[in-house]
Amino acid sequence: MTRDGNRGRAIVIGGSMAGLFAARVLADSYAEVMVIDRDRLPESPEHRRGVPQARHAHALLARGQQALEALFPGVTAELAARGAPTGDMLGDARLHFSGHRLRQATSGMVLVSASRILLEDEVRRRVRELRGVTLAPASDVVGLTTARGGERITGVRVLRRSDGSAAEVHEADLVIDAAGRGSRAPAWLETLGHKRPDEDRVKMDLHYTSRRYRLAPDALGGSLASVQAATPSHPRAGVLARLEGDQWLLTLAGVLGDRPPTDPDGFLAFARSLSFSDIYEAIRHGEPLDDPSAFRFPEAVRRRYERLGRLPDGFLPLGDSLCSFNPIYGQGMTVAALQALVLQRHLRSHGALPARRILRHFARVVDAPWEMARGADLALPGVPGRRSWSQRLIGSYIARLHAAAVHDARLGTAFVRVSGLVDGPAALLRPRVALRVLSITGTGRRG
Numbered sequence: 001m002t003r004d005g006n007r008g009r010a011i012v013i014g015g016s017m018a019g020l021f022a023a024r025v026l027a028d029s030y031a032e033v034m035v036i037d038r039d040r041l042p043e044s045p046e047h048r049r050g051v052p053q054a055r056h057a058h059a060l061l062a063r064g065q066q067a068l069e070a071l072f073p074g075v076t077a078e079l080a081a082r083g084a085p086t087g088d089m090l091g092d093a094r095l096h097f098s099g100h101r102l103r104q105a106t107s108g109m110v111l112v113s114a115s116r117i118l119l120e121d122e123v124r125r126r127v128r129e130l131r132g133v134t135l136a137p138a139s140d141v142v143g144l145t146t147a148r149g150g151e152r153i154t155g156v157r158v159l160r161r162s163d164g165s166a167a168e169v170h171e172a173d174l175v176i177d178a179a180g181r182g183s184r185a186p187a188w189l190e191t192l193g194h195k196r197p198d199e200d201r202v203k204m205d206l207h208y209t210s211r212r213y214r215l216a217p218d219a220l221g222g223s224l225a226s227v228q229a230a231t232p233s234h235p236r237a238g239v240l241a242r243l244e245g246d247q248w249l250l251t252l253a254g255v256l257g258d259r260p261p262t263d264p265d266g267f268l269a270f271a272r273s274l275s276f277s278d279i280y281e282a283i284r285h286g287e288p289l290d291d292p293s294a295f296r297f298p299e300a301v302r303r304r305y306e307r308l309g310r311l312p313d314g315f316l317p318l319g320d321s322l323c324s325f326n327p328i329y330g331q332g333m334t335v336a337a338l339q340a341l342v343l344q345r346h347l348r349s350h351g352a353l354p355a356r357r358i359l360r361h362f363a364r365v366v367d368a369p370w371e372m373a374r375g376a377d378l379a380l381p382g383v384p385g386r387r388s389w390s391q392r393l394i395g396s397y398i399a400r401l402h403a404a405a406v407h408d409a410r411l412g413t414a415f416v417r418v419s420g421l422v423d424g425p426a427a428l429l430r431p432r433v434a435l436r437v438l439s440i441t442g443t444g445r446r447g
């Protein structure tokens with residue numbers, strides 16, 4: 001691994017997944033990397049205030065697993081050694097899409113079924129070990145410092161979370177904003193005389209409720225997870241996954257204000273209302289390990305920094321601060337890891353860091369998952385937004401592909417590769433895939 005250490009100091013705002021991924025690649029090029037987070041960052045897998053979503057299912061997509069390995073070689077084996085079940089994305093998971101259960105078979109895509117707190121702990125542990133990286137916990141970034149009349153970001157202002165502390169300035173050659181969905185960077189930039197980025201939004205008013213269980217290892221007949229996606233006629237979803245420590249996590253989801261209840265009876269009744277009974281059957285006599293906890297996600301938000309004509313030098317947003325996806329598709333961590341890999345390529349090949357060019361490359365990483373998620377959201381009646389003719393056509397083709405994948409594992413594999421961001425969406429429209437879909441669904445063999 002190269003490390004030139006020429007670049008001075010980088011600061012990362014936010015020490016969650018995106019910030020840690022960024023720190024990993026910055027450490028190869030910067031003499032010093034400081035990761036600042038307002039939370040106390042634990043030394044073991046624990047929940048913390050700044051990442052409330054960690055109580056809910058956190059699927060690592062196939063491309064995310066590959067990107068994580070590229071950033072932290074051996075991480076999959078390490079997670080497995082710490083108890084995370086691993087297997088095959090299609091062979092070891094029951095996937096239900098468009099009201100069909102896809103045929104289980106080996107896809108070659110690796111499934112890592114770790115809790116979000118274990119994933120983050122493992123990544124944080126690896127980042128802590130990197131030369132030149134320091135974590136600055138319990139510190140709130142409250143603004144940016146600038147030079148050249150706001151045209152260059154020179155550092156951050158930080159308020160430590162201790163009594164009576166005054167704001168401190170930390171200087172940096174590069175500031176990465178990985179503060180997540182609630183990032184205040186758009187407002188900070190505005191006060192410096194820059195425009196706020198435009199925002200694209202998809203409102204689906206999603207509600208999650210999750211609960212952990214102790215279940216028998218074969219609660220799903222030996223599979224590690226059951227995933228039930230919402231359909232237009234039954235827009236409720238559920239994921240039951242076996243995690244480390246022989247725990248299982250059930251996340252239930254409803255859209256457009258349909259809230260999975262937090263009282264145990266209501267939670268169970270919601271699980272029972274899913275299209276397939278396997279999740280309910282697995283948990284109905286299981287031992288709950290905590291109370292159900294809820295999370296509301298009103299809308300997906302994509303900030304179009306790449307479209308700004310003018311941007312200050314020395315500043316880059318990444319991860320959820322750039323795009324906060326509908327979590328139901330499990331894309332956020334994977335896209336953040338892919339952006340870190342884009343940043344790594346730029347750090348290796350350019351002297352200067354051309355912010356606008358990097359942001360255009362980040363945008364390219366976001367485009368396909370954003371459009372796939374938007375298309376799937378708009379397939380649900382009541383989600384506001386314009387439905388194009390081509391979107392409807394693709395939606396009905398994908399539903400036929402799911403029906404055909406009940407019989408044909410090659411189609412299931414093709415789908416898992418695309419939804420896992422390994423292949424682009426066009427892979428599902430290749431003639432040999434389309435012919436298989438049409439030959440199976442056209443003969444009346446629907447699942």
Ligand SMILES: Cc1cc2nc3c(=O)[nH]c(=O)nc-3n(C[C@H](O)[C@H](O)[C@H](O)COP(=O)(O)OP(=O)(O)OC[C@H]3O[C@@H](n4cnc5c(N)ncnc54)[C@H](O)[C@@H]3O)c2cc1C
Nearest residue numbers: 014016018038050053058059141180319320327330332333
């Ligand atoms: C309910 C839910 C379920 C999800 N499920 C999945 C899934 O299945 N798969 C998947 O890949 N992704 C999922 N995601 C998305 C995933 O959680 C994020 O994409 C991932 O955590 C990367 O986000 P991030 O690091 O950019 O921001 P976050 O995880 O939001 O972290 C932001 C960090 O910045 C810190 N911070 C914020 N402001 C400041 C400040 N001013 N000063 C200092 N520190 C600050 C916070 O304390 C926090 O640590 C889900 C999200 C939600 C909401």
